[in-house]
Amino acid sequence: MRILFLEKCQALLHGLPYGFHDAGHQVLISGLLTERHLPALLQSFRPSLIVMTGWGPELTLTQQAYLCEQIKQAQVPLVYWAEEDPAFVHIWSLPVALRMQVDFVFTVSPETVLVYREAGIRAAHMDFGYDEQLYQPGESGNGPRLPVAVVSPACPYMYRHQLEHDLAGSLHTLIWPLLALGIPVRFYGKEWGQMKPIFGLNIPRDWIVEQPGRMEARQVYRQADIVIEVQSLEKPISERMLQAAGSGSLLLARDSIGLRRIFTPGHDMLASSSPIQTVDLLRHYLERPDERKTLQAHGLRTARSHTYGQRARFMLRTLVEEGILASDAADCVPGAGEHGCPGQPLCVSDARHTVKPGESLWQIACAHGTTIGALQQANRFVSDVLHVGQILRIPHRTAEDGEQLPKIKKWLDKAARLFQLDSLLLYGIAYAESDFGQNAGMSRAGALGIMQLKERTARGLGVDRTDPWQNILGGAMYIKEMLYEFDGDLPMALAAYNWGLNHVWHAVRQGGKQWLTLAPEETQHYVIKIMKYMSEAGRR
Incomplete structure (x- = not known):
């Protein structure tokens, strides 16, 4: 099948599009959409399915109107994956689904399924997944072992203006007791230095590291004995949780009913309901590496049941069962791809480079004014090995690359x-x-x-x-x-x-x-x- 994603952001390539690609389908991301651009794209790519994953700046009300008209004329099923539910279902997920006349909605929130169905839209629940080819156990590199790590931005605005915010409960349960007792934690993410008004305590500067990219985050997951995920009760399952477990780390999160949809606390991860329990769990499993490794192995097995490839196959099976796609739509051989399918999903706006004999990543990065790390991240590299004829995606420059x-x-x-x-x-x-x-x-x-x-x-x-x-x-x-x-x-x-x-x-x-x-x-x-x-x- 040919799957077209309506999205301009390259960051999306590391999620569900790779899942469809891994399941054997050809994938293209539209890039920034215009009234003339989409008809040409529909004619040249001839998608079997169109997927939207959000309502971003590339989809204004005017654009939604003509996109809906053009997609209906092309008679291609349109599916919406509501990643921001339940917090923004009434602000944008539901309105855009109604305006775009989508054929089906997949939402990360089980409770929100009924909201769509009551509005006359067929819907089902589908959690986040993770990229198992990028996030898998491996060598931890030359860095030291990390007893405890947090890999996420702090987002202090959520708590500073709304102290009753649900995430504040996770911070109190998981992070505050470690600061109060001086238990060392390495924070990988932005704004953790601004959290004193929330905790009443400073986080030592040498505990805070700049926000990592995907490749650096993978290395942290491999080096950390325990990774703490600060999640809300509204969104108990996050992509980062699966990435950490899939990379072989032991996950610690706030306990909730939603968390247990995927994980079993005490078997494949750790879940805490109080500050005291957080400290007890950390001390117990940091001192018992054999028990920790057993849970890590179970966590890895659980994560591998929730990859984006499996999410893609679930989505197709559901659409077949609903009569939206033909019965053979999900029959592609995983990993095979269609004839002429590139080695990875591509975005229409991508700059591309075809690897020539003797070229290295360093030479290609220099030629295009980028870095080796940016190339690795943009192309889902798990090694530095290149193949002649391989098509590489070149990270595009943005306003944030300007001199001022x-x-x-x-x-x-x-x-x-x-x-x-x-x-x-x-x-x-x-x-x-x-x-x-x-x-x-x-x-x-x-x-x-x-x-x-x-x-x-x-x-x-x-x-x-x-x-x-x-x-x-x-x-x-x-x-x-x-x-x-x-x-x-x-x-x-x-x-x-x-x-x-x-x-x-x-x-x-x-x-x-x-x-x-x-x-x-x-x-x-x-x-x-x-x-x-x-x-x-x-x-x-």
């Missing part, structure tokens, strides 16, 4: 510290407003600068909007005010930053949980663009 970005990010980081905000939030606003200063001129609405402040707003905040640093300060102050106004609700605060405080309150009163559907298309686009940027940046 380091200075702008320093200012954004400084403003985040001053106002106790997550720097990823300010990065997202700077990205959406001006592409990190690339489009900082006067807008049609009279806004100016990196954070696009209007003159009246800047005057009320007491900043000079023509000065880049003060413009960032003003943006940070304004989003802080909006977060306070909406009791920490990030989508509402972002909408107010773009659309205005009174407009958002009116939409909330009129639309309830689906308030965002009453906002202008520009505002809906704006909110989702920043939320998606923060989500993707946090995974890097």
Whole structure:
């Protein structure tokens, strides 16, 4: 089968698309969609199935309308995988599924299946998976063994403005007791240094490491004896949990009914319900390597039952059973691929390089102005071996590669510290407003600068909007005010930053949980663009 993913982000390639590829299907990612682009893509690629995995900045309301029309004309089944449920089901998952007239929805939240069915959309539950070819046990490298590691961004904005947030319970259960007792933990992720207001304790600087890429994360999983995953009760199963277990590490997470859909605490992972239990579990299994290795082996066996290849096969079987696909749709031989199928899924917007005799990764990286690590991550390498004729994906440069970005990010980081905000939030606003200063001129609405402040707003905040640093300060102050106004609700605060405080309150009163559907298309686009940027940046 030919599977077309409607998505512009290359990061998606490491998930479900590889699952379909591993199951023997040809996969293509659309790249940024335009009204002319999709018909040509449908005609040249001739997909048997189209999959959407989110509602990002590439899918505005206008684009959704013409994409829906073109897909219906092509008579290709359209499936939506709702990865952000249940938190955003009413804000965007359900509205986009209705607007795009999808044939079926797969949601990571079992409880949300009924929401879609009540709206007249066929739906089923499907958890996250993981890439078993990239994340598997192996040599731990030259680095030292890590007793305990946390591999995830801290996302302090979630707790700073909403201390009752569900994730705060996981932090209290899993992380706080280790800090209180001085049990060493290595934190791999952004913003952990900003968590003192949440814990009441500082995390030592030498415990914190910069956010790892996929290849570095795999190495951490292989080196760590125990990996702690801070997950919410709404989303008890995460991709990182399966990656850690699939790489041979022992997983420790907060206990929940949802967690037990896949894992069996005490058999293939560790689950804690209290700070005291967390400490007891860590001390017990760190001191007993044989017991730890037994659970690690069981965890690996469990993870291998939940790969993205198996998710892809489950999706196809379900669509066949529902009569959406023909009965032979799922009969492709795993790993075989179709005739002419490239060695990996590709994105239409990818730059590509065909390996020539004698070329090395270092030579190819230098020729394309990138790094060996970026090439490895973009191409799912598990070794440095190249083959003549092999097609490599070249990581594309973005606005974040610009020369002025380091200075702008320093200012954004400084403003985040001053106002106790997550720097990823300010990065997202700077990205959406001006592409990190690339489009900082006067807008049609009279806004100016990196954070696009209007003159009246800047005057009320007491900043000079023509000065880049003060413009960032003003943006940070304004989003802080909006977060306070909406009791920490990030989508509402972002909408107010773009659309205005009174407009958002009116939409909330009129639309309830689906308030965002009453906002202008520009505002809906704006909110989702920043939320998606923060989500993707946090995974890097």
